[in-house]
Amino acid sequence: MSRPILFVDRDGTLIEEPADFQIDSFAKLRFVEGVIPAMLKLRDAGYEFVIVSNQDGLGTDAYPRDTFQGPHDLMMHVFESQGIGFRDVLIDESFPHENAPTRKPQLGLMTPYLKDRSIDWSRSAMVGDRPTDVQFADNLGIRAFQLRTPQFGGEWDWTGIAHALADAPRTARVERRTNETTITVEVDLDRAATPLIRTGLGFYDHMLEQIGKHGGFALSLDCVGDLHIDEHHTVEDSALALGQALREALGDKRGIGRYGSDGPAPGVTFTLPMDEAIASAALDFSGRPYFVFDGDFRRERVGDLPTELVPHVFRSLCETAGLNLHLTVRGENDHHKVEACFKAVARALRQAIAREGRELPSTKGVL
CATH class of the missing domain: 3.40.50.1000 (HAD superfamily/HAD-like)
Structure with missing residues (x-):
């Protein structure tokens, strides 16, 4: 040998x-x-x-x-x-x-x-x-x-x-440049580290930090966007770049859990509480993007993040990561509800990207 x-x-x-x-x-x-x-x-x-x-x-x-x-x-x-x-x-x-x-x-x-x-x-x-x-x-x-x-x-x-x-870490670096945003994302799925997020939107930074922290992987994301116009391009493109980085870091997806929920067992949806709010997330790295959202928000914004963009973040993430994600949220306080969504998805990601061996978790032979 x-x-x-x-x-x-x-x-x-x-x-x-x-x-x-x-x-x-x-x-x-x-x-x-x-x-x-x-x-x-x-x-x-x-x-x-x-x-x-x-x-x-x-x-x-x-x-x-x-x-x-x-x-x-x-x-x-x-x-x-x-x-x-x-x-x-x-x-x-x-x-x-x-x-x-x-x-x-x-x-x-x-x-x-x-x-x-x-x-x-x-x-x-x-x-x-x-x-x-x-x-x-x-x-x-x-x-x-x-x-x-x-x-x-x-x-x-x-x-x-x-x-x-x-560790043969699963890493990726993605640079996304358009006329509207310039973004650099780096992920290491096999190393925990303090997330480093800079988008110019304080509350959005805080939410993306939840993805890295509770997802259990190293994440840095830097975005310079056209915030003088509005937040849309910065929020959307950051999610698209992050999804692309996750997909590239996973490679052929051999050995991953594939399915994840924010509960203790794969495939079992578990509600994540945050005070009066609860959110649940179940996802599959199937390679087929699909997003289902059940929830609503009363406030127009939480901090500097428009609440109408919250579902759009996850839809964009699914598009480039090849994720099937079902996300549900209930509660009274919109800050708690938004944060619960990000934490629930992060915990589901943590489970789905975890290494379990070398087998490809698919009967099709490809993901």
Whole structure:
């Protein structure tokens, strides 16, 4: 069975890099934040680890081998004590001006691995802190993760890397641009995070936050719309973009619950109470958009959101997500009723997108 390899740089990736770029004493040894729990998670996901490091002039008078070896051995011992072993440690000792074929980003050190058919190259990756590590990954044809550092930039931390590789997250980024709105939506269905919503409509932001929070997934949505005209385009297009992101993140929908309600059991509608109001939602990621709404509102607006647009939000969401949604609401206070609708749909989404295995939940063979 093939296994993926995580190739990792050493200085600045596993251990912090000092100002003089040489970890030549025990006092300089500091581990990068989050590296050990992240590597444990990746180990449990089946990854093997190989260190690939440039150590400029190692073994010369400028960088004696004995000053390198002690801190290096201690680093290896700490990893081993935590249950993290390395398949190999590959070190190039040349100076940059020598242009050695073994120096990253060149692949001279990788010759035995390029011939190894037991490696799952499709899942393998490289983690480093420098652009040369990214180029090394590109040369190797694997995914690159550049750690975020003040010296070299980058956008990743170890927690995010472990999530991206071990959890195989269902993510999507959708950009929707029209003459009326400019929208960016990002979702990660396998990670909970504080929702980040900016539409220019405070109450609508609060309602979309309910989708992410109670849906149990990471959601960010930024919309710049023609609010000088009215709210319609901003509200509608945000829902359309969110639905598209959900559909793209779900992919072929293998392993999902598919059906959801805001109750404890799939397919069983459960009323969600909010003070005097109750709302119920039942949905199906059938691929066939259909929306049924039973309810009404007395007020023209709640905050800056016209209540006539509330059903339209869910109808738009169904259209691009491929959802069949039945939504019912009763109550006296329109604020409570609107919020109950969003929370009920969110809880139904949480159940429907949950992973339950690898089977496609359809006798048709496609969703």
